[in-house]
Amino acid sequence: MIHPTPRLRFAPSPTGPLHLGGARTAMYNWALARSLGGAFVLRIEDTDRARSTDESLQIILAGLAWLGIDWDEGPEFTAGGRSFGGGDFGPYFQMQRLDRYAALVEQLLASGHAYKCYCTPEELAELRAEQKAAKSSFIGYDGRHRDLTAEQRAEKEAQGIQPNIRFRMPDDEVVRVHDLIRGDVEVNTKQLDDWVMVRPGGVPLYNFACVVDDIDMKITHVVRGEEHFLNGVKQRLLFEALGHECPQYAHIPLILNPKGGKLSKRDPGVKSTLEYRDLGYPAAAVFNYIALLGWGFSADRDVFTRDEMVAAFQIGSVGKAGAKFDVDKLHWMCGEYIRTWSLDDFLTASRGHVEPLLADGAWDANAGFLRNALALFQERVQLLSELPDKLRWLFEDPALDAAAQKNLGKHADAPQWLAAYADLLEGMDLPPSFGGDRAAFDTAVRLPSPEDDAPAAAGALTPNQLGDATRALIAELGIKFGQFVHPVRAALTGTNKGPGFFDCVWLLGKDAAVRRLRAHGRA
Secondary structure, three states, X not given: OOOOOOEEEEOOOOOOOOOHXXXXXXXXXXXXXXXXXXXXXXXXXXXXXOOOOHHHHHHHHHHHHHHOOOOOEEEEEEEOOEEEEEOOOOOOEHHHOHHHHHHHHHHHHHHOOEEEEOOOHHHHHHHHHHHHHOOOOOOOOOOOOOOOOHHHHHHHHHOOOOOEEEEOOOOOOEEEEEEOOOEEEEEXXXXXXXXXXXXXXXXXXXXXXXHHHHHHOOOOEEEEEHHHHHHHHHHHHHHHHXXXXXXXXXXXXXXXXXXXXXXXXXXXXXXXXXXXXXXXXXHHHHHHHHHOOOOOOOOOOOOOOHHHHHHHOOHHHOOOOOEEOOHHHHHHHHHHHHHHOOHHHHHHHHHHHHHHHOOOOHHHHOHHHHHHHHHOOOOOOOOHHHHHHHHHHHOOOOOOOHXXXXXXXXXXXXXXXXXXXXXXXXXXXXXXXXXXXXXXXXHHOOOOOHHHHOOOOOOOOOHHHHHHHHHHHHHHHOOOHHHHHHHHHHHHHOOOOOOOHHHHHHHHOHHHHHHHHHHHOOO
């Protein structure tokens, strides 16, 4: 009997980090559980003893927590002041459930739904080679040990051969499967061989352990990748053999690369969940984007919150066709989220990326300057990891990129303009460069701000007032604003892009600005 409360699960193997496909599977199970008012269970399939590690487990748990996917039952974990895990249906690790699997193996052997197979790996390899050579329509185990006598089994065991336990598939039966995404599908068991449930030593394989766990944990719905569809047929028959009702299945389509092939971790822009975190992708943006890989929130917008997803999510709305991963759209979405943050939130999120550029203690000692500098870049980044390269020119003399070199060489008189501007700035009351005593300036002025015209300190210039003096010099030189600004920006910042020109000069400060202008100018 299916449990009256909806219960869904995500069951990763702790053999590596949490990638896009796994994150999406977890997310859809989580969203469906929340939308149905049910429970979301995190179960750990750790039977691959050679590759499973606690390090991988902790990375997976941290990745889920970072995305905001919390679990009601499963491994205990604490993040952001919240604790997840526990529950009444454990253990939630498969290697802690071996006794339970062993008991059900005996039940299936006794009922005739399973049998011992003594084929060696060499025999099975030879069988497959023969089938391929004969161009057989069926490639797989041929059931040769299905009906061994007791004497034959004893003979095999006397030879020291440890058997696999196989599930006895019906010979020729049409299994009708209702999939919540695909609809009704029929599969004939002739397409499937007698699959291995348990290896020698008692460690179960996926299809067997999965069904036992779903029974014991009262799972009502299973959302997973379409590559598991035929496993769903096998599992349905195992549920019946054990006398239990099968959960409702939903097999979600593949995530595709831009060329239409199956997405690989080697495709551009594909990262593990914590790699996205460490590169400064906003968690809410990554969650939002992954949710759209196969499901649509609405016809008129793509940006939504977790709560909005839960309210709108229906598993039948997931598409049947594969969804293409578009790294440009992901980055666009990240920028959209960053621009919604308050400046204080942006500063907090940026600190881990910017502080390594600075000397110890410099972040706190130059809080006003950094607030002003970062305020100019909140609209100009899609990832927080872009900030170090965009800000580096403020802290160290930059190398000139190709565009800057072109702008410096475009006009023969540009060196004289740089020298003239250096003379102007040297006589002005500009803030000192980073590391100097900028406190009075940086406390009074927040960039960009309507208050830029207010004096930052007694006699000091604001960026807008600096602009008036600069335009007067440009008029005196008899040139256009664009002719002047491009080589000057190149000399000061090493590139042709960035915030407003006068904000750049004001932030760079007098000493560094004059030094860089003189390095490229001549009287």
